[in-house]
Amino acid sequence: MNKKSSKPRSGTAKRTPAPAKSYTVQEAAELLPFLISTIGGQGRNSIKSMLARGQISVDGRAETAYNYSLRPGQTVTVSKERIEAPPRLVGLTIVYEDDHLIIANKEAGLLSIATEQEKELTAYRQLMDHVRQENPANRVFIVHRLDRDTSGIMMFAKSEAVQQELQNRWQDAVKERSYIALVEGEVKKAEGTVTSWLKESKTLKMYSSPYPGDGQHAVTHYKRLQSNKQFTLLEVRLETGRKNQIRVHMQDIGHPIVGDKKYRSKSKEIGRLGLHAFVLAFEHPVTKEVMRFESPIPRAFLNPFRNGMQSPSP
Template identity: 40%
Template sequence: MRINTGIKRGDDYDRFVVSQEQPLLEFLLENVKQSRTKIKATLQGRGIKVDGKTVTQFDFTLRPGMKVAVSRSKRNQQEFKNRYVKIVYEDRWIIVIEKNIGILSMAAGHSSLNVKSVLDDYFKKSRQKCTAHVVHRLDRDTSGLMIYAKDIDTEQALEHDWHNIVYDRRYVAVLSGEMEEDQGTIQSWLKDNKAYITYSSPVDNGGKLAISHFSVLDRTTEHSLVEFKLETGRKNQIRVHAADMGHPVCGDPKYGNGDDPIHRLCLHAWLLCFYHPVTGEPMEFETPVPTAFRQLFK
């Protein structure tokens, strides 16, 4: 069903009135004379308003009578830019980001740089009435994909059923030395001491069982590029298991051997696959292996 368009001249927006309930992206594709890619870019660039409020979620539900304004000017779109955080996906319940090295997942102590506060600031500026809820963590110097919930119910759903919701999670790491085996599984019990160093034991030491599957993607005589698939997600699991194998993660100040070829912890969460905690839809995200990792294997 077509809608009436009321375009006010003299401003940078095309304006529409909604006549039937439907998702925002579907509405825009039907009514805006732009390609799907351009419309998505306008959404991401904060160039769409619904009843005066900026909306970035493509699946936002429109109802009859709502007013939609679509920016014609690229200058109007205050695209989210942050050197530490890149938004990969967002809807009304969750946000998936790619984290750079050098930023914590959540606050620790006063004024620490963390992803949660970056996202909370973004939500405030984009007039979203929500906050970022942490459901899993990456170390400060590990890069890669993370999910944050946008409300407490979604956070609870993710936390309580994390093992069933997340069906594939993989990391890539540069390990010190040439790995002997092409693939395998390592399991041990991990327990922290009072100084927060995680210790590994082949028998139950009262800690938590940790299981990591690994496969070597590339190797030189100095280094190995290894993919890890986690069966359990314990603190420092990959770093401790890599050290157990005699091939610690490069650039690891805690469990490493001083081998630091690119001056960073060489650990990246590259693949994240999960069932959406609200819709149940399979969601699959991946990021490229960092260029600096690959260059060691040219």
């Protein structure tokens, strides 16, 4: 009796898994920007899908957070193999939920809502899937947006009526809305206010019009938290909520937000945009209770001040 060969027949050989690739971190950065700049031949959306599937690990531990802070010397490994049972929410954490609202903490790099380029992996899409697990007829409605590269607190409504109530009464309903901004250079004033009229150019870039009354009135208040010769950490409070308002106003005072190339920043110190939605306090549209939510300042924003270089605010 002839012994069968253990060698697989032609065309039926079992595929050998592609080897994982590892990369050593050379300088501090957040995970998503590091991957985008390091992995060749992969677009932003493809890399975010790999994060969602658990294919990215840091020092041997799977990591899905876009804003995970990498330190020099760490090893980032990219696996080609899909991991089963991916986490439900990627780049997003629910911090409060009731029958009317969802308050979520968004990481930098995640879109609030779909664009032509990305229709699936957004905060809106993920939360829609979340509420539909309970009832396929459930929906969410976005109340306000954060730019893709801005992290922090967002609010979603669970009905169109609640969404409209919040948006129609936004100025009265919101009791506190503040951001943390890491900006270039040393801001000399301990606090200040920037006022202008914002317009949008043909290239969709916002700017302050030199003519009073020409555009949307925008008012931004800021307070210095920490500073050194290279950077300043500000708490920024919005009196009005216009598109890119903080980004434009920081450029206007000569201190663009770190990482904000669109508005003339030259620094890449933290590997992301230095803007974070810090506090949102509001009157609940149904219960009328005043609620307050705070998202911790990203560790990367504090790194420039950890070497004893900061000058304390008065």
